[in-house]
Amino acid sequence: xxxRIRFMFAWHxxxxxxxxxxxxxxxxxxxxxxxxxxxxxxHGTQYVENQYDHTLTKGMSRSGIFGFTSHPYRDYDIxxxxxxxxxxxxxxxxxxGGNDFECFSELRAIQSGNASDYVNSISGFLEILxxxxxxxxxxxxxxxxxxMITDQEINDGVMYMYLGSAYKDKVELGTIYEExxxxxxxxxxxxxxxxxxxxxxxxxxxxTDANNVLELENSVIVADDxxxxxxxxxxxxxxxxxxxxxxxITDIADKHEREITVGFLDDMYKSENEDTRLLIxxxxxxxxxxxxxxLVMISCLQIVAILNDRRTYGILYSIGANEKDIGAxxxxxxxxxxxxxxxxxxIGILPIVHNWYGGDILWSPxxxxxxxxxxxxxxxxxxxxxxxxxxxxxxxxxxTTPSQLIGGKND
Amino acid sequence: xxxxxxxxxIYKNKATSTTALRGISLSxxxxxxxxxxxxxxxxxxxxxxxxxxxxxxxxxxxxxxDVCVSDLSVKEQHEFRKEHIGFVFQHFELxxxxxxxxxxxxxxxxxxxxxxxxxxxxxxxxxxxxxxxxAGKLPSxxxxxxxxxxxxxxxxxxxxxxxxxxxxxxAIDSRTSAGIMELxxxxxxxxxxxxxxxxxxxxxxxxxxxxxxxxxxxxxx
Numbered sequence: 001x002x003x004r005i006r007f008m009f010a011w012h013x014x015x016x017x018x019x020x021x022x023x024x025x026x027x028x029x030x031x032x033x034x035x036x037x038x039x040x041x042x043h044g045t046q047y048v049e050n051q052y053d054h055t056l057t058k059g060m061s062r063s064g065i066f067g068f069t070s071h072p073y074r075d076y077d078i079x080x081x082x083x084x085x086x087x088x089x090x091x092x093x094x095x096x097g098g099n100d101f102e103c104f105s106e107l108r109a110i111q112s113g114n115a116s117d118y119v120n121s122i123s124g125f126l127e128i129l130x131x132x133x134x135x136x137x138x139x140x141x142x143x144x145x146x147x148m149i150t151d152q153e154i155n156d157g158v159m160y161m162y163l164g165s166a167y168k169d170k171v172e173l174g175t176i177y178e179e180x181x182x183x184x185x186x187x188x189x190x191x192x193x194x195x196x197x198x199x200x201x202x203x204x205x206x207x208t209d210a211n212n213v214l215e216l217e218n219s220v221i222v223a224d225d226x227x228x229x230x231x232x233x234x235x236x237x238x239x240x241x242x243x244x245x246x247x248x249i250t251d252i253a254d255k256h257e258r259e260i261t262v263g264f265l266d267d268m269y270k271s272e273n274e275d276t277r278l279l280i281x282x283x284x285x286x287x288x289x290x291x292x293x294x295l296v297m298i299s300c301l302q303i304v305a306i307l308n309d310r311r312t313y314g315i316l317y318s319i320g321a322n323e324k325d326i327g328a329x330x331x332x333x334x335x336x337x338x339x340x341x342x343x344x345x346x347i348g349i350l351p352i353v354h355n356w357y358g359g360d361i362l363w364s365p366x367x368x369x370x371x372x373x374x375x376x377x378x379x380x381x382x383x384x385x386x387x388x389x390x391x392x393x394x395x396x397x398x399x400t401t402p403s404q405l406i407g408g409k410n411d
Numbered sequence: 412x413x414x415x416x417x418x419x420x421i422y423k424n425k426a427t428s429t430t431a432l433r434g435i436s437l438s439x440x441x442x443x444x445x446x447x448x449x450x451x452x453x454x455x456x457x458x459x460x461x462x463x464x465x466x467x468x469x470x471x472x473x474x475x476x477d478v479c480v481s482d483l484s485v486k487e488q489h490e491f492r493k494e495h496i497g498f499v500f501q502h503f504e505l506x507x508x509x510x511x512x513x514x515x516x517x518x519x520x521x522x523x524x525x526x527x528x529x530x531x532x533x534x535x536x537x538x539x540x541x542x543x544x545x546a547g548k549l550p551s552x553x554x555x556x557x558x559x560x561x562x563x564x565x566x567x568x569x570x571x572x573x574x575x576x577x578x579x580x581x582a583i584d585s586r587t588s589a590g591i592m593e594l595x596x597x598x599x600x601x602x603x604x605x606x607x608x609x610x611x612x613x614x615x616x617x618x619x620x621x622x623x624x625x626x627x628x629x630x631x632x
Contacts (some may be wrong), residue, residue, distance in 0.1 A: 001479035016508050197572045315504050318465065320521035320569060323486060398485065403465040406504060 001325040010332035013312070017305060023336065024301045026384070028341035031294030032378050033348045038060065038287035039374045040352060041280045045273070047369050048205065051213045052265060055139050055195045058089065058235040061140065062242070064264040065202060067231035075227050078256050083134040087240045087248035092132025094199045098125030103177040103184075104220075107163075108171055109321040111218050126220060129196060133160070133223040138235055139196050141221075146173055146188020149223070160187040162221040164194070187223075190216050202231045207271045298389040302330070306393045313397060314405030327394050329334055334386040344384055346375060412573075412604060413439040413462060418471035420457050420627075431457040432534030434471070439606065441572070444599040446615035449624040455608045456577055458624065460537045461608065463575045464492040479549040493521065497566030501578035503558040505550040511537070511561050512546040518569040536564040540594060565593060574598060576607040580614055592617050 013020045049060065056063045068075060082088045104126040111126060131138075136148060141162070149160055161184050163171060168189045177184040195218040201212065236245040247260050253260045270277065306313070313326055352367055397405075418433040431454045439445055447455045460466035461473060464480060468568050472482040475495060483491055497518075515536055519529045535541040540560040542553075550558050562615060566574050574593065580588035592614060599605045599619075607618065615621045623631040 002523055003522050012508065203434075311504070312506065315506060316517075316521075317489065317492070318463075318498040318500075318504070319518040319565065322489035322493065325521065401466045403458075403460040406465075406500070 001328075002323060003328065005294075006325055006328040008335060009316075010329045013309070013329070014333060014336060017309065020301070020305050023346070024298060024337055025340050027294060027301065028299050028337055029344040029348065031297075031385075032291055032341055032345035033352075034289055034290045035381060036345055036349045036370075036374050037352055038283045038290075039377055040349065040356070040369060041283050043369045043373045044356060044365070045149050045277060045280060047365055049266075049269065052163070052197065052201075052205070052269075052343065053287070055197055055213045056235065056265070057137055057140050058271065060136050060266040061264060061378065063235040064231055064245075064262060064266070065231050065255075065261040066260050069203075069259040069261070073234075076225065078252055078258060079132070079227065079232065079251050081256075082234070082249060085248050085252070087237055089235045089237045089247045090135050091234040092135030092139040092233050093202075093228045094129065094131045094135060094138075094197070096199055097127050097128055097130060097228075100125050101177070101179040101182075102376075103179040106171070107167070107177075110141055111166055111220065114127075129199075129214070129216075129219050129221045130219055130226070130228055131196070131223055132201055132225060132227070133200055135233055136223060139194075139214075141194055141196065142191040143188040143190045144168065146186075148188060157181075158183045158185050160185060160223045161225065162186075162188045162190055163364070164190050164216045164219040165192045166218045167220075184222060190219075190221075192217070196221075197233070199229070201265070202229055204272050205265065206272060237299075282301060291385070295385055295388055299392045301336075302389055302393045303396060306330075306396060310400070310405040311407060314402045314407070315381065317402035317405065326397055327390070330390050330393055330397075331387065334353055334390055338382045338386040342379060345378060349374065412441040412476060414472075414474040415462075416472040416474070418458075418461060418473060419469050420454070420461065420466070421469045431627055432461070432468075434504050435624075435627075435629050436471075437622060437629060437632050439604070441604055442599070442602060442605075443618040444596065445604075445606045445622060446618040446620070447606065447622045447624060448610065448612060448615045449630075451610060452513065452576065452626045454627040455624050456608075459575055459577050461610045463498060464488045465498075481574075495571050495573055497569035497571045497574045497628045499559070499562050499566045499574065499576035499579050500625055501581040503550070503562045503582070505554075505558060505561055505565075507550050509555070510547055510549055511542060511564075514550065515568050518565060522570075532568060532570075534562075536567045539567065542566045554587070555583040556590060556612055559583055559587075559591055559593065563591070563598075567598070572602075572608070573604045577611070578608055580609065580611065588614065 025056045052063075106376050108126040133149065143149065143179075144165065145168070146162070148162070150387050159182065161177075163186060171186055173186055173188070195213045196216055196219070198214055205212065231263045234245075234249070236242065240248075242264060249260065249262050274386065307336055316326060316329075350368055353370060405411075415435055415437050418432055418435045419430070422429045422431060435454075435458060435617060436473070447458060449455045457466065461468050468481055471481070472479060476492070480488065480491060487551050506517070509517075515533045516529055524532070534543060534546075536551075537546055540563050542557055542560050542564070545553060545557060545561075550561065553561065559582070561578075563574075563576075574595075579595065580591050583591065595607065597616065605618075607614075609615050621622055621631070622629065
């Protein structure tokens with residue numbers, strides 16, 4: 001029997017036994033959604049960690065935050081001292097803020113023109129990413145043109161600006177903007193694809209936050225020395241251990257009689273998301289149980305369907321079909337079930353992503369997690385589910401004679 | 412053509428075992444029109460199922476020409492049945508969701524016959540059994556006799572030399588039965604070997620040879 005004919009039989013059987021088909025689809029879809037859910041949880045946490053690790057020059061384990069317990073008065077001294085110590089690679093604060101200087105009108109026009117791409121755009125203001133000069137090495141900021149100056153000495157009161165790639169053909173290198181005794185000079189244009197850590201990280205890192213990293217296409221970076229927030233990011237030098245770095249920081253803080261708290265980003269991430277991570281580890285284990293249970297349930301449903309329809313198989317044998325034909329018909333039915341279940345699962349995962357990250361489905365995590373990691377694994381897991389769940393019915397048919405299937409009297 | 416040597420069939424379940432056939436030995440030649448008669452429960456359908464490879468024997472040997480069918484594997488028996496045997500069942504056993512045409516077409520689909528040839532053959536078999544005008548109808552819209560003719564056409568479509576019919580007139584009235592027997596007789600006259608099972612001696616007398624079975628044993632062959 002040709003495959004086309006076998007498929008036709010399989011499709012026709014599905015149409016005839018539509019209620020049974022729907023039941024098995026529901027079982028399969030729910031199982032797949034649970035598998036997808038588990039995978040999404042797992043990869044969702046990995047996504048956050050990966051975002052930080054890809055952005056941070058030293059990675060999460062060698063980058064941290066130390067916070068002052070009082071207003072950052074005289075903290076320039078501490079910051080400069082730490083920057084000059086061999087244990088610390090980069091240090092400083094970073095924040096996002098709006099600026100309404102008239103001199104920035106040109107930049108504002110360019111930035112607001114691309115507002116749909118610029119997640120943190122503030123209407124009527126130029127959004128500036130303030131970064132201490134001593135912190136510029138915290139992320140791998142690479143310049144397409146220009147010069148990255150990290151010297152902490154202020155030069156003629158000029159603050160250096162680094163513009164995203166969207167400004168490159170529209171603003172000249174070296175352009176100066178002046179207003180209210182402030183002077184800004186464009187010192188360089190960032191390479192396409194540059195990223196920076198979200199300054200809100202200073203308040204915590206959460207698995208449900210997909211906006212941990214800022215893309216800098218439309219950003220305006222101003223490198224300054226002013227400590228904007230009551231905490232500093234830092235990264236440690238190569239060859240320095242975490243304990244040595246902590247000791248260096250606390251020694252300097254003690255020297256200046258300041259009370260501080262010090263923590264590395266990976267530890268912060270783990271402690272802030274301990275419950276979620278524990279839940280995820282259990283969910284991943286439950287996934288294995290779900291896969292096994294779905295195999296059993298689908299096999300049972302298939303056996304019931306075959307028992308209800310055994311007369312048809314007996315007739316097929318009597319007209320010349322063989323075991324290969326019957327087996328192929330059953331497998332084709334399962335493949336059709338699997339395809340429908342996969343499509344329903346793919347739709348079903350969308351509200352999960354939506355609710356996990358809140359608000360709109362953010363394209364980047366959806367594409368990276370769901371399309372590249374979750375759905376391919378779910379699809380591959382369908383193959384054993386579809387094939388293995390056929391085994392019991394096929395064994396039953398193999399062991400039953402055609403006359404038993406048709407169910408004639410034994411006289 | 413067909414040779415059975417000391418064939419026994421025992422049905423076993425957890426509580427009991429039932430011996431349906433006890434040491435049956437017989438032979439059927441090519442071109443014969445044979446009826447197997449006996450009372451209900453005597454083993455005639457079991458014998459027919461064994462000859463048609465729809466069931467297995469417990470003991471003994473079954474030869475078809477030079478082939479020891481009883482020694483074939485399950486896979487080989489399926490192929491053997493496909494090549495040599497066409498079936499007609501008592502309750503027609505048509506696929507109710509397929510039309511008359513599609514039911515008769517099925518054996519040809521199983522044998523990978525190409526579409527133009529399939530159409531020609533199906534139409535010729537439907538014409539042979541006298542129901543060409545009913546090709547587009549579903550079995551549920553046919554009378555008993557028409558359904559049995561459809562079942563016979565389906566068996567013919569298998570294009571085998573042996574046709575086995577289990578109580579072909581069992582589910583239809585006597586007048587229609589006459590038509591069915593006439594059809595089977597014609598097929599035999601055209602060279603088919605036909606074996607039928609019946610409990611009706613009047614039906615059996617229309618065949619060339621009668622094999623009598625009683626309580627699983629051969630009484631008269």
